[in-house]
Amino acid sequence: MLLLCFFIGRIYQSEQGPPLHRWHTWSADEMSPDEIDHASFAGYLSREEAIFRDMRLNLDNRLSEDEKTAINRFNARSPVYPAHFHTDWNRSFVLMPQGAPKGIAVLLHGLTDSPYSMRYLAEDYQQKGFIAVVPRLPGHGTAPGSLTRVNWKAWLATTRLAVREATRLAGSPLPLHLVGYSNGGALAIKYALDQLDDPALPAPQQIVLLSPMVGVNGYARFAGLAGWPAWFPAFARTAWLSVVPEYNPFKYNSFPVNAARQSWLLTQALQSQIVQQSRRGKLAALPPVLTFQSITDATVSTAAVVNALYRYLPRNGSRLVIFDINQAANISALFRAALPSATDRLLPKAPRSYATVVITNATPATLHASARLTPAGSAVEQVEPLSLSWPQDMFSLSHIALPFPLNDSLYGLHPSVVNRYGISLGAMALRGESASLNVGPETFMRATSNPFFDDMMTRINQHIACSQQADYASCIDALP
Template sequence: MGKRLVWIARWVASLVVVALATVFVVRAVDSQRGAPLELWHTLEPKELSRAELDRASFADYLAAEDRLFAQVRKEVTDKLPPRARVPYDRYYALSPIFPARFAQDFNRSFVIEPEGPARGVAVLLHGLTDSPYSLRHVARRYAALGFLAIFIRLPGHGLVPGALMGVDHDDWRAATRLAVREAKRRVPDGPFHLVGYSNGGALALMHALDALDDPALGRPDKIVLVSPMVGVTAFARFAGVAGWPAIFPAFAKAAWLSIIPEFNPFKYNSFPVHAARQSWLLTQALNENMRRHLKEGVLAGLPPVLTFQSVLDHTVSTRAVIEQLHRRLPDNGSELVLFDINRDTAFEQLLTVRADTALDRLLPPAPRPFRVAVVANAAADSAQAEVRETPAHATEEVRRTLGAAYPRDVYSLSHVAVPFPLSDGLYGLEPDPKDAFGISLGNIAARGEYGALVVNVDMLVRMSSNPFFPYLLERVEAGIAPAR
């Protein structure tokens, strides 16, 4: 019997080795296809270390940031080969999308001051491969309500995609602590809100949980989450395997899940394996942190959480937002806002059953310990929208019209759409000409033959702005006490 078990173990081990070797070879060969690595892929600017971040002031961080942007200008922009000196390249100094040419480069950390003394402070955390640009509209509303709004460019972002190869999720957590220190220094007594989009949402929750253990870190009074990365697709768990062939220089491209021209001035298009792996590790650490605090009975100290989430989200798990976050929260006045699909569209017959039934499958029946608002069609044959609000512990929903409608040919929102109004200059479906950034990505209606564009058409058809953004601001405002 013992020999048989040994034989079986060796046989299984051989199968595993063969399988891994096959994955290695297939991935190595596959990585050789497509565009070559450019300067912005191979440069890895050195951010402040975790220890330096924990000692640094916000002014120190801005100074280090200046040095990093100067390095990118010197090592990338000034050395671009002729083939990269094209109008759609964000690193080409004469390109209309070159970030430094705008009145404000939203890749950098910045602060929005309110008129008069600040009565509160908000720290805003952007998403993975993103920049502070993503939450600027929310920040402006905070400032209009008398809050100081502090944006921090998370390590590895805003510079070159290669910068994400040298940072991890603990660096992002340290940068979050730095921004909170600045917030508490600037406004020590007013209410403190922590706002996070996507990966920044996970960081906001992590900080709030850590602050339950150590109040000196700065406990938020409110958490606002937009498409939060509470759970990611299963692929991210194994993303690191995809990068194994990159240990050999000839297969360096295997370290990248996508290599795409950088035509967005405020977001990376190329995506390294390391970043995907770090996002998964962050969600695992977050869920372990949640479980530990729940088991120890101290999760009740968490402040109210206001979450905005598209029912359809290809980047993060809507189910995880509901099951792993909101169903675990204490009964503390938290709220979940869901944006349903458009049920009055010519695409209705093309929707998968999974998409069509997503809301019913994901949302638990009332009563619930948190408030729920669903933005949906007022009727099955109407593009006009209504919001269906169910208070915590209630079973009856209250419906009211929003005075907004689903745009023609839009069948749903998306992960990237939620924090942007239709008028956003970069991502809006109806971009404001006064808010221009050299390119409008949200209103492209591409028609033509395959292979003519520098990017896959899938990237251009994804909805990137929110027709119900005014309702998002309404709910944010509802969580801010009126000025006395």
């Protein structure tokens, strides 16, 4: 009886929302996990090209007149139409360094995202002499309907494929760095854990994580139930948790039930494997993990990063960088009571097996930032002033802000080229009555770029530099 009431409520709730469009019902013909495991990267790119060709024919070219709005990413006449840009960052890409490569990096984007979010890190690795391989994970970069059919095992198979391609391009064994953002972070850790049991997989030397998806909201566990009524065509809308306009050229705005379900399944597999490998004593062979995480994150669980990952890591040079809230924000009276002390409550008491860095205000009254470093195995905190400051009106970072500098043309607070991709989302400041919009007001309130991006890259580059040292472990352990 309760289940029936749930379904009736779910159907009623979904029917109150906007109707589905062609981009919600069209889905890409992606490779299966087994096909990916037996494919070459060239074969994967060939399938990718066929997918985009099919999308143009059966989605973009078949929009109704009322769907051809000015900022619909599927409208060929829209300024946000990805195929118009010099580079369509929805596609997989590879960056080769000048001269002989010094290492290889595989960079994995997040859920509903695209390779665009890995652009800056990939270019940095290229400049440091690395081959950078950035795959488009199945179900992404095309239309949100593609996420209704994909599963996390296809994403993990694509991770293995990207490592195979990077290794092939290198021609000889080179240091491997895995870089993962959000869902891509979960995939990077999962690959490293799998490698501990499978020596045939190339072993990573370093893992770099941005807003990693180690844990998600508990509702995701039951997301599959929420979509059951969609088996009946009349209730197809229940397969979606949100249906909103698609105005972002490199990220989906609509979110299907299956995406939430797959994220939960992946994190459950990941957390279980971390515990198992810890009990077996195998985590001693895990490479150093460098993580950047906002203390406030509405997409993934910040606490899970500490309690489900870092608590199990050996003392191997791993480091956790936490971006605190802006303690000097002039809206402190509006903060939830627990927020100002959230970072102190998050971290277990020192000494810890890993180093921590907390990026926060130099004093509660100034926007200038400092870094509070506690080395692994120490209870003594060191404070280093930074030459960076909080923007006046930004009270925290967010899940989506970390990979983007303030001058990013799409997400930046101060875009270097306004509307380079048809819209500059990070610089938009809408004012009006909230009920007038068909997206939630939080959509344009969330921070979309990182004022501490340069400091983050400096810390990543320190780890890249250690790759070239004979004693990598000692180099990592000696980092400030």
